[in-house]
Each structure stands twice: as structure tokens, then as C-alpha cells.
Amino acid sequence: MTMKASNRQVNGVTVVDMSGRITLGEGSVILREAVKDLLGKGQKKILLNLSEITYIDSSGIGELVSAFTSVRNQGGELKLLKLTKKVHDLLQITKLYTVFDIKDDEATAIQSFR
């Protein structure tokens, strides 16, 4: 399944609704370009909604880490919303679960941005 990403604004936070697979190639590129585009527009409060992400490989994990670092380096915040069990387990195994700020509820996530 091809990865798709679409943006919406909620109280100053850009929510990126993503679906499909974040894997080496197209999926990773779409994520990288989406975050780059938002940072280019000065949108530095980013919530990645991963509820429809069915699969992430090591390249996709690396892309999430790179996105997190890029946003933080520009003084912004990138958080993750609604992980599937598979993605949750992968972040646990790779010890990244505590690195990311992960939320289960969108309203709570939006409020948590500074």
C-alpha cells in the first residue's frame, strides 16, 4: 500500500495524517518531504498521526528519528499520535519509545504543544 500524507491545522498545530507503509523508498521520502515542507513554511509544531500506518521498516524508523531531530533543531516539536501495536513494539525494541513524545488522544496531544 502506497503511503499517503495530508495536513490539517488544529489550534496552531499541524496534524499530518499518514496512511500506508513508511519503508525505504517512497514512504520514507514522502515523510521527509512533508516535514521539510512544513519547516520551510515555519510550521514547527507537528503531530504525526500514525493510526493508519500499517508498517514501518528500519528505514522508516530512521526517517522518524531524522524528522524529530530536524524539527527539534529548528526549535520546534514533533510528536507521534496513535501508534498501532506493531509500530509501538518496534519503537520499544529500538529504545525509541521514550525518545518520542507519543500520545493516544488528539485533543490531549494538541494541548501538549508549547
Next chain:
Amino acid sequence: MTKRVSYTLDSTLDSVNHAESKAHEVAARAGFNEDDQYNIAMAVREAAVNAVLHGNARDPQKKFFVAYETTEDALVITITDQGGGLDPSALPDPLAPENLMKGSGRGIFLIRAFMDEVRFRNVDPGTEITLIKHVGRKTANAKEETQ
């Protein structure tokens, strides 16, 4: 009874996807549950990505080879590239604090996490990685051998 199928694949991402979906199919046929099918397919994907990107460096002249062998008690998958060889002991630990925020370097770590045994062998030219998953055994960190 042992069943074996093998493929010779181009060094492309389409081939990686093929190797992954075939792994899913073979694992399902071998009787693994859905979680194991997913994990085996991901391990194969990561090994195939390594073969294409790091082993063969996407050289269109180079191929990689995937063999799926189902025995009575295990699924044995072998992925061989035609690259310059790999020293698994030289790979950085992706869980180390200095590596945790790196954008790459987790592929073999995930393979080890998802399979029961992982073996590396330098062939001439290239690297052969053998992934073994035993039927009816809970996932544990893989034992590893380098030959």
C-alpha cells in the same frame, strides 16, 4: 519433508518487496502465526535491503539470491549478495546512546530481534545471511554465528 524455493533477483527495491511478500507467503504456509509471519517478512525485507543497498550498492550488474527452505521444524531463509562482504562484529550497536538518534543502522538489529538464529558467512564475492525461525518457539534474541 523439506521444501525449497529460490529466486535470483535484481538489485532493486521492487525485488526487496518481492522477497518480503514471498517470505510472508512461505511463513504462512509453514504454519507460523500472523505475528511471526510479519516478523519473518520484516527480517527478510531488512536483509534484502542490506543486500541491495550495502552489498550490491544497487549495481544493476549484480544480483541477490533468496532461498526459502521449510523443514519439519523450521523455516530457513538464505539471502546472498555479490558485494564486498560484511563484518557483523563491526556494526555499531543502535541502542548505544551515541547511536540512538542516528537515522540508520537498525536493520541487522531488527533481524536479530525477530529471528531465532542468524548466521553470516562471507562468500566470494559477497555475504550470505541465513535466517532461521523454528516452528512453535517464542521469539527471542537470535543466537548468532559468523563463519
